Amino acid sequence: MKQLTLGIIGLGTVGSSVARILKENQALIAARSGYAIVIKQGVVKDLSKSRQIFDFPITNDVDSVLDDPKIDIVVELTGGVDTPFEIAKKALRNSKAFVTANKAMLAYHRYELQKIAGDLPIGFEASVAGGIPIIKALRDGLGANHILNIRGIINGTCNFILTKMKEQGVEYKEVLQEAQDLGYAEADPAFDVGGFDAAHKLLILASIAYGIDAKPEDVLIEGITQITQEDIAFAKEFGYHLKLLGIAKKDGDEIELRVHPTLLPKEAMIGKVDGVMNAISVVGDCVGETLYYGAGAGGNATASAVISDIIEIARTKSSPMLGFKTPSDKLRLKPLEKIISAYYLRILVSDKPGVLAKIATIFGEVGISIDTFLQRKAKNKNHSTLLLSTHSCSEAEIRVALQRIGDLEVVQTTPVMIRIEK
Amino acid sequence: MKQLTLGIIGLGTVGSSVARILKENQALIAARSGYAIVIKQGVVKDLSKSRQIFDFPITNDVDSVLDDPKIDIVVELTGGVDTPFEIAKKALRNSKAFVTANKAMLAYHRYELQKIAGDLPIGFEASVAGGIPIIKALRDGLGANHILNIRGIINGTCNFILTKMKEQGVEYKEVLQEAQDLGYAEADPAFDVGGFDAAHKLLILASIAYGIDAKPEDVLIEGITQITQEDIAFAKEFGYHLKLLGIAKKDGDEIELRVHPTLLPKEAMIGKVDGVMNAISVVGDCVGETLYYGAGAGGNATASAVISDIIEIARTKSSPMLGFKTPSDKLRLKPLEKIISAYYLRILVSDKPGVLAKIATIFGEVGISIDTFLQRKAKNKNHSTLLLSTHSCSEAEIRVALQRIGDLEVVQTTPVMIRIEK
Numbered sequence: 077m078k079q080l081t082l083g084i085i086g087l088g089t090v091g092s093s094v095a096r097i098l099k100e101n102q103a104l105i106a107a108r109s110g111y112a113i114v115i116k117q118g119v120v121k122d123l124s125k126s127r128q129i130f131d132f133p134i135t136n137d138v139d140s141v142l143d144d145p146k147i148d149i150v151v152e153l154t155g156g157v158d159t160p161f162e163i164a165k166k167a168l169r170n171s172k173a174f175v176t177a178n179k180a181m182l183a184y185h186r187y188e189l190q191k192i193a194g195d196l197p198i199g200f201e202a203s204v205a206g207g208i209p210i211i212k213a214l215r216d217g218l219g220a221n222h223i224l225n226i227r228g229i230i231n232g233t234c235n236f237i238l239t240k241m242k243e244q245g246v247e248y249k250e251v252l253q254e255a256q257d258l259g260y261a262e263a264d265p266a267f268d269v270g271g272f273d274a275a276h277k278l279l280i281l282a283s284i285a286y287g288i289d290a291k292p293e294d295v296l297i298e299g300i301t302q303i304t305q306e307d308i309a310f311a312k313e314f315g316y317h318l319k320l321l322g323i324a325k326k327d328g329d330e331i332e333l334r335v336h337p338t339l340l341p342k343e344a345m346i347g348k349v350d351g352v353m354n355a356i357s358v359v360g361d362c363v364g365e366t367l368y369y370g371a372g373a374g375g376n377a378t379a380s381a382v383i384s385d386i387i388e389i390a391r392t393k394s395s396p397m398l399g400f401k402t403p404s405d406k407l408r409l410k411p412l413e414k415i416i417s418a419y420y421l422r423i424l425v426s427d428k429p430g431v432l433a434k435i436a437t438i439f440g441e442v443g444i445s446i447d448t449f450l451q452r453k454a455k456n457k458n459h460s461t462l463l464l465s466t467h468s469c470s471e472a473e474i475r476v477a478l479q480r481i482g483d484l485e486v487v488q489t490t491p492v493m494i495r496i497e498k
Numbered sequence: 499m500k501q502l503t504l505g506i507i508g509l510g511t512v513g514s515s516v517a518r519i520l521k522e523n524q525a526l527i528a529a530r531s532g533y534a535i536v537i538k539q540g541v542v543k544d545l546s547k548s549r550q551i552f553d554f555p556i557t558n559d560v561d562s563v564l565d566d567p568k569i570d571i572v573v574e575l576t577g578g579v580d581t582p583f584e585i586a587k588k589a590l591r592n593s594k595a596f597v598t599a600n601k602a603m604l605a606y607h608r609y610e611l612q613k614i615a616g617d618l619p620i621g622f623e624a625s626v627a628g629g630i631p632i633i634k635a636l637r638d639g640l641g642a643n644h645i646l647n648i649r650g651i652i653n654g655t656c657n658f659i660l661t662k663m664k665e666q667g668v669e670y671k672e673v674l675q676e677a678q679d680l681g682y683a684e685a686d687p688a689f690d691v692g693g694f695d696a697a698h699k700l701l702i703l704a705s706i707a708y709g710i711d712a713k714p715e716d717v718l719i720e721g722i723t724q725i726t727q728e729d730i731a732f733a734k735e736f737g738y739h740l741k742l743l744g745i746a747k748k749d750g751d752e753i754e755l756r757v758h759p760t761l762l763p764k765e766a767m768i769g770k771v772d773g774v775m776n777a778i779s780v781v782g783d784c785v786g787e788t789l790y791y792g793a794g795a796g797g798n799a800t801a802s803a804v805i806s807d808i809i810e811i812a813r814t815k816s817s818p819m820l821g822f823k824t825p826s827d828k829l830r831l832k833p834l835e836k837i838i839s840a841y842y843l844r845i846l847v848s849d850k851p852g853v854l855a856k857i858a859t860i861f862g863e864v865g866i867s868i869d870t871f872l873q874r875k876a877k878n879k880n881h882s883t884l885l886l887s888t889h890s891c892s893e894a895e896i897r898v899a900l901q902r903i904g905d906l907e908v909v910q911t912t913p914v915m916i917r918i919e920k
Contacts, residue, residue, distance in 0.1 A: 097642055097784050107709075108641045190819045198819040201639070207785035209639020216638075217623070217631020219530045220519055220805030227919065286829050287529075287822035296834045296893075302914045306844055306874065310885045314870055321919070330832035339842055339887075339918040345791060348770045355789075362519050363629035363802035366792030367777075369767060370785060380785035383642030397612045397620040400709035407708050410752035412718045420761055422728055448736055452728065463732045465761075471718075492724045496761040497649065497743070 080111040080390050083141030085119040085163060086153035087128070090177055090202070093375035094151065094382050095130055105383065107400055109390035117141050121154075142166045149173040149389060151382060161185045168192050175385045177202035177378055183276035187289050199385025204277040205230050205354045207377030208370040209384060214284045214358060221360025223285035225325040227338075230277045232352035232372045233261045233268040234300050234320040238337075239350040242308050242318070248301065260352055270299035271320065271335040278322035278335060281356070285324060288331050296334035303337055311339055317347030413472035418447065418496035423462040423481060424454060424488040431486045435462070438484075442477045444469045459488055465496060502533040502812050505563030507541040507585060508575035509550070512599055512624070515797035516573065516804050517552055527805065529822055531812035539563050543576075564588045571595040571811060573804060583607045590614045597807045599624035599800055605698035609711050621807025626699040627652050627776045629799030630792040631806060636706045636780060643782025645707035647747040649760075652699045654774035654794045655683045655690040656722050656742040660759075661772040664730050664740070670723060682774055692721035693742065693757040700744035700757060703778070707746060710753050718756035725759055733761055739769030835894035840869065840918040845884040845903060846876060846910040853908045857884070860906075864899045866891045881910055887918060 082098075084091050098105065098113055106112050115132040123136045141147055142163065150167035152160050152174065160181045167174045168189070173196055176182070182189070182203050189198060201211045205228070214223070229235050233255060240251040252269070255261035267273050275295045282288050300320050311318045316339040325332040340347040345367050349355040354372030359365045371377040425431045432451075439446060450463040466474070474493065482490050504520075506513050520527065520535055528534050537554040545558050563569055564585065572589035574582050574596065582603045589596045590611070595618055598604070604611070604625050611620060623633045627650070636645070651657050655677060662673040674691070677683035689695050697717045704710050722742050733740045738761040747754040762769040767789050771777040776794030781787045793799035847853045854873075861868060872885040888896070896915065904912050 093784070101642060101644060101783070104644060105642060108637075186819075187825055193819055200819070207640075207782075208788055209635050212634060212639050213631050213790075215530075216810060217634050217806050218802065219809040220523060220527060220802045222523060222526060283822075283825075287826035288829055288831065289825035290831050294831055296837070303916075304844070304914075306883055306885060307842070307914070307916060310842065310844075310872065310887075313872070314887065316918070318916070323919070326829075327832060329829050330836070331829050332832045332837050334834075334837065334917075337916045339916055341920065344919075345770070345775075348767070353767075360629075360802060361523070362515070362798045362805075364793045364796075364799055366630055366790070368635075368788070368790055370788030374786075376784045377786055380640065380642045380782060383784075384639050387641040388638060397608075397615060397622070400705075402709070403609055403705075403711035404709035407710055407748075407751050407753050409710065409712050409716055410749060410754045412756075414752070415718070415754050415756065420729070420732065422726070422732075450732065450735070461728055463728060465732075465736065492726075492729070494725075494729060494740070494759045494761055495756075496738070497745070497766075498763065 077106060077112045078110065080113050081116045081146055081148045082113065082151055082386070083117045083119065083144065083147040084115055084151045084153065085138060085141060087118050087120050087130070087134070088153065089375040090378045090382065091118070091153040092128055093379035094153070097376065097379050097383060099131070105387060109387040111390040113386060113390065116147055117144065138163060142170055147172060149175060149386060151386070152176040152178060153382070154178065155180070157181050157184055164189055165192055168196055171196065173197045173389045175199040175382060175389070177382060179203040179276040179280060183279045183292050186280065186283055197389045199389060200280070201385050202378045202381035204280050205356060206370065206372040206374060207380040208354060208356065208368045208372065209381065210281070210356050210368050211284065213368055214281060218358060218360050218363060218366070221362050223326065224359040224361060225323065226281050226285055226356060226358050227346055228278065228281065228322040228356040229319055229346060229349050229354050230322050230356065230372060231268055231274045231320060232354055233265065234274070235349065235354070236260045236352045237269070238300060238303065238318055238320065241303065241305065245305060247305060248303055269301055271297040274320065274322045274335045278324060278333060282324040282331060282333055286326065286331050290333060294333065296336065298336040300337050315342045316340060317342060317344065319347060413470065413475070415471045416468050417471070418466055418468050418498065419474050420463070420465045420494045420496055421491050423491040425460055425462060426486045426488060427458055427460055428486055434484055434486065435481055438477055438480045442473050444473055444477055499528060499534045500532065502535050503538045503568055503570045504535065504573055504808070505539045505541065505566065505569040506537055506573045506575065507560060507563060509540050509542050509552070509556070510575065511797040512800045512804065513575040514550055515801035516575070519798065519801050519805060521553070527809060531809040533812040535808060535812065538569055539566065560585060564592055569594060571597060571808060573808070574598040574600060575804070576600065577602070579603050579606055586611055587614055590618055593618065595619045595811045597621040597804060599804060601625040601698040601702060605701045605714050608702065608705055619811045621811060622702070623807050624800045624803035626702050627778060628792065628794040628796060629802040630776060630778065630790045630794065631803065632703070632778050632790050633706065635790055636703060640780060640782050640785060640788070643784050645748065646781040646783060647745065648703050648707055648778060648780050649768055650700065650703065650744045650778040651741055651768060651771050651776050652744050652778065652794060653690055653696040653742060654776055655687065656696070657771065657776070658682045658774045659691070659722060660725065660740055660742065663725065663727065667727060669727060670725055691723055693719040696742065696744045696757045700746060700755060704746040704753065704755055708748065708753050712755060716755065718758065720758040722759050737764045738762060739764060739766065741769060835892060837893045838890050839893065840888055840890050840920065841896050842885070842887045842916045842918055844914040847882055847884060848908045848910060849880055849882050850908055856906055856908065857903055860899055860902045864895050866895055866899055
């Protein structure tokens with residue numbers, strides 16, 4: 077199998093996840109990309125601080141990666157703006173593909189990078205909304221559309237804080253402390269709660285949607301630090317969700333770019349996104365509204381996006397139509413009877429003594445335990461409707477139980493069964 | 499500019515939309531794809547029935563497209579299984595790229611097609627969930643992941659019916675009639691409400707996620723025709739959403755494939771998707787849950803997906819990093835003061851006569867009209883909190899009003915303002 081060689085610069089949370097997943101999901105990624113992906117060299121700032129053990133060599137010399145003619149792709153997973161920009165430029169000048177998760181660097185230098193890159197691929201799916209493939213969706217999936225607007229929950233810290241304020245009725249400062257304790261907020265949270273992180277991501281999305289070159293300083297930015305329970309109560313009273321949104325909107329030949337707390341009508345799908353989760357709503361002139369939801373941060377989710385870029389670079393133009401070239405010879409279809417689920421049943425019975433006992437006995441004999449149970453008068457006054465849900469059992473078991481229940485004389489019609497997904 | 503030539507087979511709702519959008523969004527699509535996309539020939543079954551006027555020639559002879567060496571891409575937008583499969587085979591054998599929206603054909607013949615295609619590209623984004631780019635998300639965006647499960651609301655007719663049953667408290671048959679009147683359900687609805695349409699789409703998704711080759715006959719399929727208000731009431735009582743889901747789930751080396759009505763916990767994001775909208779939740783081992791939401795049907799939404807495939811085929815490997823090669827020379831950033839929004843304000847005032855009049859006067863003078871208004875006692879008993887929302891005005895106007903209100907002696911702290919998105 078052909079080989080593709082990586083140098084990874086930065087082995088913190090995301091870099092370590094990339095290395096681990098490339099190893100653990102090696103066979104799958106090879107099948108999807110058509111290449112064996114090999115990490116040739118890792119780079120860390122301070123070798124003495126690197127506690128983890130990797131199965132590839134580690135150095136603190138960036139140039140040993142950038143100048144290595146055997147490295148095909150430079151994967152940059154550090155922070156900051158200037159140093160990563162220098163790394164990117166040198167990688168591209170040395171004819172390497174470049175993959176980054178660095179939103180701050182892109183917020184300032186994305187068009188310069190694109191110009192330097194020429195025909196060399198640059199991947200940056202991980203720079204916005206972690207594992208959600210929003211860059212590819214916007215650039216490739218919605219390519220036919222004039223984008224009318226983008227509205228994104230693209231900072232998990234803020235969404236976590238606003239959700240907790242709504243659910244627990246406590247004030248901002250208290251929730252911020254909880255978020256910091258849980259690791260959802262930094263010790264210095266200003267970059268997140270002030271809206272600056274969201275502004276960086278918004279600029280990247282706006283470039284793809286509109287080709288607009290603007291800098292963080294050009295964006296209207298307000299954070300969530302002033303929100304109180306009075307605002308939350310107002311939102312509830314008048315049927316709004318309160319979210320920190322990044323908004324890019326086309327108005328004639330002008331583009332609005334803004335990040336601020338926003339009240340949204342309660343029907344709006346993006347308003348329903350709670351906790352640390354991210355989501356981006358995109359309205360296109362052909363497709364209408366589409367929305368993309370998922371984890372916006374975390375090592376594994378971000379690594380998922382980084383690796384999707386590596387796979388995209390690896391793939392030739394003729395990537396297999398169905399992702400894999402042939403059907404799997406390992407996986408097979410599960411027989412229906414073996415599927416495990418919880419079940420809800422609706423059973424119409426005649427009102428006679430002992431009906432419930434008969435049905436309960438059947439469940440007991442088949443080995444199914446009941447979770448909830450309701451009995452209602454049916455329209456026909458001599459009948460009752462039993463509504464019940466079960467704990468998990470197999471399709472085979474529930475079918476036996478249904479058959480036996482259906483055969484009871486007191487049961488008036490074939491019982492109706494609906495599966496419950498937990 | 500280089501040219502890419504299409505033959506479109508089938509000019510119904512979707513085909514007509516494809517033709518119209520390729521024309522209307524011509525400049526944008528050329529910028530994104532690097533090609534002028536030209537329709538050379540359209541094919542319809544019955545020339546006498548074709549009422550619309552197109553600016554390209556129409557024929558009823560399929561072979562005139564399939565045998566034309568100048569046509570690069572055959573776009574197949576008809577129905578059925580056998581005839582479109584023959585068209586696909588002939589197109590590929592004549593070395594043409596092939597784009598289709600035909601889920602039924604793919605549900606049966608997708609692996610045969612992939613084999614025949616070899617290195618020729620086949621696009622089928624439109625075959626599942628209309629305009630939502632779920633095929634690309636699953637195959638490209640989540641390529642690093644072992645897919646643990648897929649749960650999709652992939653039939654808009656069923657979701658519309660179940661939503662209406664929940665919201666209006668009416669029974670299945672009545673809502674079906676309404677859906678038929680609105681054009682959301684076919685005169686013969688069995689294919690949709692019986693779960694068969696969803697099963698076709700599920701098979702396509704399962705191939706990409708797992709490389710599993712199965713046929714519609716292998717899928718556990720149950721429709722929604724038996725659902726009653728009693729089931730809806732039970733779901734409400736115990737905190738469930740009731741949805742028709744297509745489910746593909748990995749369990750060891752077995753894959754479950756099933757379509758059936760499903761009860762979902764009320765926190766589940768996919769349970770919050772109402773009306774004719776579609777959504778697909780995908781859980782990957784690295785990324786966790788991601789969800790993709792949008793219109794699953796309709797000419798324009800489906801055409802958006804068809805054209806995204808055409809653009810993907812047109813693009814060389816070195817597609818521009820930011821979608822457009824250079825920043826737009828037509829679009830510019832809107833000045834903040836010109837942004838129009840509705841606003842919510844929180845103002846802490848001392849309890850003195852005439853306070854409200856003073857504030858209302860300022861709004862009147864600036865030209866902002868008030869939408870809702872609440873007054874609450876503040877913690878400090880000599881103060882009150884005013885909570886109000888405005889109708890739309892400009893950022894410049896609200897800033898003037900805020901400045902003047904903040905300057906009032908009775909106003910205790912800087913007023914807090916939150917924008918409202920409608």
